[in-house]
Amino acid sequence: MNKTHFNNMKTKDGFIAALDQSGGSTPNALAGYGVMEDAYSNEDEMFDxxxxxxxxxxxxxxxxxxxIVGAILFEQTMDRKVEGKYTADYLSGKGIVPFLKVDKGLADKENGVQLMKPIHDLDETLRRANERGIxxxxxxxxxxxxxxxxxKAVVDQQFDIAKSIIEAGLVPIIEPEVDINSPEKEKCEDILNDEILKHLNELSDDQFVMLxxxxxxxxxxxxxxxxxxxxxxVVALSGGYSREEANEKLKDNDGxxxxxSRALVSDLNVNQTDEEFNxxxxxxxxxxHDASVNKN
Incomplete structure (x- = not known):
């Protein structure tokens, strides 16, 4: 484990940028940026x-x-370069902690939840992540x-895989998202909180996770x-809230x-000048950043 990254992640003010849209969500991410599907003819061009x-x-x-204290990457982004450096090395050079999305998407909805699809190549992905400085x-x-x-099944699955990630020397971000449109959102969150606490209390002193x-x-x-x-x-996803609404809700939660993801990049467009974009x-x-560090 990179101790500098660990200390920065533990103590620095800021937030994590989620840049990990992949697979089926990539066309939507590009469309939001003003790049429509007629701009590419195959998957390789899309990912370029x-x-x-x-x-x-x-x-x-x-x-x-x-x-910005950290950034979450998609697997292809990890294997590509930014200004001549592998992406994680580029981010580390800027003082930003690199993370990698490792799940393979969601299983079909069953009994009110969507578990993760099996991650058959997890060991190999973790090996490569270590090589790439994740x-x-x-x-x-x-x-x-x-x-x-x-x-309970969602949390069990998350922590089971998290322990393999910890063994590989990496810190897992466990993300059991509660749908913001669920009519039972508050009850879901109460149950989720209790289940996560049970698992946290079973970890040894040297096993660390993020949520x-x-x-x-x-x-x-x-x-x-x-x-x-x-x-x-513990970090918060925007979950479909607008940036303004997500920021206001975030301010009510100390720490x-x-x-x-979407709330970060929603105003960006491919046709903007560099000045407009920046x-x-x-x-x-x-x-x-203000919502993350300045609380009500």
Whole structure:
């Protein structure tokens, strides 16, 4: 484990930029940036274009370690280069901690949740992540209904895989997202909080995780998770909220910082001049940073 990255992740003010859209979500990410599907004719061209978008973001002066403490990458991004360096090395050189999305997407909804699909090549992915200078990983499940057994299954799966990631010398970000549109969102969050605490209390002193959670309906619901000795950091996903709404909700939760994706890049466009692009990104970064460090 990179001790500098660990200390920065544990102590620095700022937020995590989620730049890990992949597979089926890539066309939507490009469309949001103003690059329509007629701009590419195959998957390789699509991923070239999304890497150009991410490179423009990461090389912008607005993307800096004063406000951004970490960034989550897609596997292809990890294997590509930015200004002649592998992406994680480029980020580390800027003082930003690199993470890698390792899940293979969601299984079909069953009993109110979506578990992760099997990650058959996890060991190989973790080996390559270590070679590429990655500090930690991220994996996502989704909870739609307040089914106790199903939520337990989500958390069990997350922590089971997390232990393999810890053994590989990396820090896992566990992301059991609660759907913001669930009519039982608050009840889901109560159950999830209890299940996560059970698993945290079973970890040994040298096993560390991070958590990426939907901003809860009840402010400071996750206070005990944030303060747990085995938790490096608890971060919040935007989950479909607008940036303004996500920021306001985040401000009500002490110690919770952002890890936003769409809410970070929603005002960026391929046709902007560099000045327009950098100004739009800086405005987003400023607002998300402010919500992460300045609480109500």
């Amino acid at each position: 274009l999304v890497h150009q978008m991410r490179t423009r973001i990461m090389t912008s002066p607005a993307f800096n370690a004063d406000q 500090f930690g990983t991220k994996m996502r499940s989704v909870i739609h209904e307040a089914n106790e057994e199903s939520i 990426k959670l939907t901003i809860p309906n009840k402010p400071n619901l996750y206070k005990e998770l944030i303060e747990h000795p085995n938790v490096v950091r 919770l910082i952002a890890s936003f 100004n739009a990104l800086q405005k987003a970064v400023n607002s998300i």
